[in-house]
Amino acid sequence: MNNYQGKCLCGAVEIQAQAPGSVGTCHCSVCRRWCGGPMFAVHVDGQPQITGEEAITRYASSEFAERGFCSQCGCNLFYHLKPGQFSAEGEYMLAAGILDLPDDAVFDNEIYTDAQPGWYRFADPASRTRMTEKEFLTSLGIPT
């Protein structure tokens, strides 16, 4: 188990959590709409420590779960299975991108695979555009 630190874009919300070095994705249509693509998530062991709860908006996406985001910067933070019917304590799946994950974290699970759209794959390398940060900014005329 690892101790991870996370925060939203503006820093109003900070989250600390224990979790394995395992990253997953959810292909369901609700995550796709919420994230703009698959949700990359880290399943927390126990309960995370959340600072800045007053900045979080919790949206009930079903009767048993809610999704939290920062009201100030809009950053998606977590999927939360609320305490009750399916989990006595409740469970948090943090948006992977808010965490300082090590490069050796393993991307090893996916759910709702039957809902994955066909376009969730890169075109073959010869026919796709790939740019570094510097190349992209330069293409926009932004000095680097």
Ligand SMILES: [Zn+2]
């Ligand atoms: Zn924020």
Ligand SMILES: [Zn+2]
């Ligand atoms: Zn989902």
